[in-house]
Amino acid sequence: MKLQDSYISRRLFLSRLLGGWLAGLIGILAYPVARFLAPAEAPEPAFVLLSAKDYLSIPPNSAKAFAWGYKMGIFIKASDRSLRAFKGVCSHMDCNVSYKPEERRFFCACHDGWYDEAGQNIAGPPPRPLERLEVRVEKRKLIVHLPGAVLPPEVEI
Amino acid sequence: MRRLRHWLTERIELEGLLRFLKGKTVPHHRHSYIYLSGGVLLFLLAIQVISGTLLLAHYSPGENTAFESIVHLVTQVPMGAYIRSIHSWGANLMVFFLFLHLFCVLLYKGYRRPRELTWMGGFLLFILVLASGFSGYLLPWNQLALAATKVGTDAPRALGLPGIWISLLLRGGQDITGVTLGRFFALHVWGLPLLFFPLLALHLFLVQLQGMAVPPSIEREGGYGVIPFFPNFLYRDLVLWLLTLGVVLTLAVLFPWPLGEKADPLAPTPEGIKPEWYFLFLFQTLKLFPARIMGISGESIAMIVILWVALATFLYPFIDRQAEPTKTPLLLRLAPYLGISYVLFMTLWGLLS
Numbered sequence: 001m002k003l004q005d006s007y008i009s010r011r012l013f014l015s016r017l018l019g020g021w022l023a024g025l026i027g028i029l030a031y032p033v034a035r036f037l038a039p040a041e042a043p044e045p046a047f048v049l050l051s052a053k054d055y056l057s058i059p060p061n062s063a064k065a066f067a068w069g070y071k072m073g074i075f076i077k078a079s080d081r082s083l084r085a086f087k088g089v090c091s092h093m094d095c096n097v098s099y100k101p102e103e104r105r106f107f108c109a110c111h112d113g114w115y116d117e118a119g120q121n122i123a124g125p126p127p128r129p130l131e132r133l134e135v136r137v138e139k140r141k142l143i144v145h146l147p148g149a150v151l152p153p154e155v156e157i
Numbered sequence: 158m159r160r161l162r163h164w165l166t167e168r169i170e171l172e173g174l175l176r177f178l179k180g181k182t183v184p185h186h187r188h189s190y191i192y193l194s195g196g197v198l199l200f201l202l203a204i205q206v207i208s209g210t211l212l213l214a215h216y217s218p219g220e221n222t223a224f225e226s227i228v229h230l231v232t233q234v235p236m237g238a239y240i241r242s243i244h245s246w247g248a249n250l251m252v253f254f255l256f257l258h259l260f261c262v263l264l265y266k267g268y269r270r271p272r273e274l275t276w277m278g279g280f281l282l283f284i285l286v287l288a289s290g291f292s293g294y295l296l297p298w299n300q301l302a303l304a305a306t307k308v309g310t311d312a313p314r315a316l317g318l319p320g321i322w323i324s325l326l327l328r329g330g331q332d333i334t335g336v337t338l339g340r341f342f343a344l345h346v347w348g349l350p351l352l353f354f355p356l357l358a359l360h361l362f363l364v365q366l367q368g369m370a371v372p373p374s375i376e377r378e379g380g381y382g383v384i385p386f387f388p389n390f391l392y393r394d395l396v397l398w399l400l401t402l403g404v405v406l407t408l409a410v411l412f413p414w415p416l417g418e419k420a421d422p423l424a425p426t427p428e429g430i431k432p433e434w435y436f437l438f439l440f441q442t443l444k445l446f447p448a449r450i451m452g453i454s455g456e457s458i459a460m461i462v463i464l465w466v467a468l469a470t471f472l473y474p475f476i477d478r479q480a481e482p483t484k485t486p487l488l489l490r491l492a493p494y495l496g497i498s499y500v501l502f503m504t505l506w507g508l509l510s
Binding site (some may be wrong): 004032033035037038 | 207211217234236237239240323
């Protein structure tokens with residue numbers, strides 16, 4: 001049966017059919033590649049357990065690094081003996097920072113960024129303070145955790 | 158769009174290139190399908206380059222990491238087993254179409270003057286593809302690969318001192334170790350492609366320069382037409398490419414490439430071991446020769462024969478110089494048929510024995 005009139009010509013119908021099929025084909029080919037290349041999940045830890053003996057024994061006004069997932073974490077015993085921990089990456093461009101006891105400041109070597117003992121950005125390009133982590137000592141373990149993280153009760157201490 | 162075209166024309170003579178593409182034609186006669194056998198190889202090459210690049214992102218060469226990284230790839234990485242299977246099946250299909258392409262050109266005398274260089278370049282490309290297959294086979298570092306590489310790198314030893322040097326150089330020592338794996342990896346992903354792509358560029362340039370060869374039988378009949386390459390012939394190419402893609406993906410999904418067990422230099426060789434199908438005709442040839450022929454090692458004679466046949470194939474355009482098949486000596490006329498039958502028969506025999 002031939003329709004009297006139609007909104008769509010045969011050529012348009014066929015080229016849309018072909019276009020749709022082509023789009024489907026490309027999708028089928030691109031999907032596995034996209035899955036293959038998709039970034040791997042490496043979730044940030046909620047907490048890490050460190051040996052209290054190793055970390056609490058450092059002298060005042062010094063720092064010691066630890067592994068916070070795949071990032072560097074930095075634990076510091078300030079000159080007033082207060083304990084703090086930070087993610088040890090600069091807020092400017094992700095470089096690892098170091099602690100300079102003689103200056104009592106954190107230093108980022110990439111672009112000369114400075115943070116004070118409390119992690120506040122005080123000089124150079126860093127736009128924000130260092131990210132703060134909470135510190136708690138229980139028995140022989142030093143627990144470093146995200147602020148507000150709920151620690152599972154079965155954490156072996 | 159027009160401004161972009163103008164901008165490019167000012168700099169790279171775009172109009173000439175477009176005119177060439179528009180004017181490019183392909184002979185049209187009853188054997189025209191043979192012209193598809195080269196294009197599909199380009200398509201399969203693209204699949205190999207893409208899938209190989211993806212695999213490279215997860216593979217780590219080394220005695221203690223190669224097999225483990227493939228295990229990780231096929232069990233942990235999303236779509237890892239699929240991409241690996243595409244690379245393996247794609248390689249097999251590429252070798253298959255390569256034989257077909259070579260046989261087509263041989264039987265239809267596509268190598269005749271002035272296309273000798275195209276033939277010789279093509280033959281070297283053929284060797285490089287086989288070498289890529291051979292070197293890639295070792296990379297998963299499994300039992301089968303170890304055994305196959307042992308046999309393959311032992312074969313040149315039958316040729317005396319130069320062969321022994323080649324064997325030592327390939328293995329990086331007396332035995333197959335992590336050193337061999339490193340060498341094969343370097344060859345597979347960089348060394349061989351480095352030779353392959355300039356040679357391929359030359360091959361394709363010559364094909365563009367001289368156009369498609371017409372079989373002597375058609376030439377004699379005289380009248381054959383031509384069709385435009387773009388888009389008429391390209392559509393024919395695309396149909397075959399699409400079918401090939403379908404075959405590769407189907408095989409990769411239904412028959413994932415096995416990984417086997419990790420290579421152990423101290424374990425006995427698995428029984429009934431055979432090389433990949435495309436080396437079977439050589440494997441069977443080596444088996445055919447007795448251990449000693451008139452006091453000389455049969456293996457040495459077999460290797461020498463194989464090398465001479467390879468050299469003769471490489472130089473075939475200069476051996477068979479008669480354009481007119483009726484004027485060709487009978488032996489030369491039969492040689493391609495005999496050669497192809499031999500390869501097919503030996504491959505079948507190898508598969509069935």
